[in-house]
Amino acid sequence: MTTDMAYWGVEQMIEESGRESEAKNGAAYFGEETKALREALGLSQEGFAAPMHYNQGQISRVESGTVLASEAFAVAMDRVAGTPGVYKRLRNRLSKRGIPDWFAPYVALEQKAIVVR
Numbered sequence: 001m002t003t004d005m006a007y008w009g010v011e012q013m014i015e016e017s018g019r020e021s022e023a024k025n026g027a028a029y030f031g032e033e034t035k036a037l038r039e040a041l042g043l044s045q046e047g048f049a050a051p052m053h054y055n056q057g058q059i060s061r062v063e064s065g066t067v068l069a070s071e072a073f074a075v076a077m078d079r080v081a082g083t084p085g086v087y088k089r090l091r092n093r094l095s096k097r098g099i100p101d102w103f104a105p106y107v108a109l110e111q112k113a114i115v116v117r
Contacts, residue, residue, distance in 0.1 A: 026094030028065030030074075033090065035063040037081055052076045068095060 038048040038059070045059045052059070053076060062069045069077075074091035078084070 025065070026097045027062075027068035030069055030091055030094050031063045031065040033087070034059070034069065034077065037077065037087075038063070041081070048080070051080045 038045065041048065045063070046056045049056045049059045052073070054073065058073070061067050062073060069091055071088060071091060074087040077087040081087070
């Protein structure tokens with residue numbers, strides 16, 4: 001399979017999934033895309049972890065949106081999926097996207113704070 005075909009295949013899978021993302025932050029969105037890729041490849045988390053050279057727990061944390069995948073994780077996804085940097089670029093864009101919703105109240109408090117202890 002050529003790189004162009006592999007890239008087209010991922011884009012096609014995402015478009016044809018017909019799902020709307022309900023992710024509230026970058027980590028959650030990337031997690032949804034990670035799970036969608038894994039499922040499209042017909043793999044369990046353990047089955048996906050092996051060619052990624054990660055463990056099942058790391059796959060689970062990324063898929064659940066608990067953590068934003070590292071750049072190395074995204075590069076491994078591109079290698080496994082045969083995509084030309086698609087997941088690396090997506091991860092890098094998402095890492096620059098705002099702050100997590102749960103942290104927003106702390107930013108407001110920090111702006112009002114006179115002293116941080």
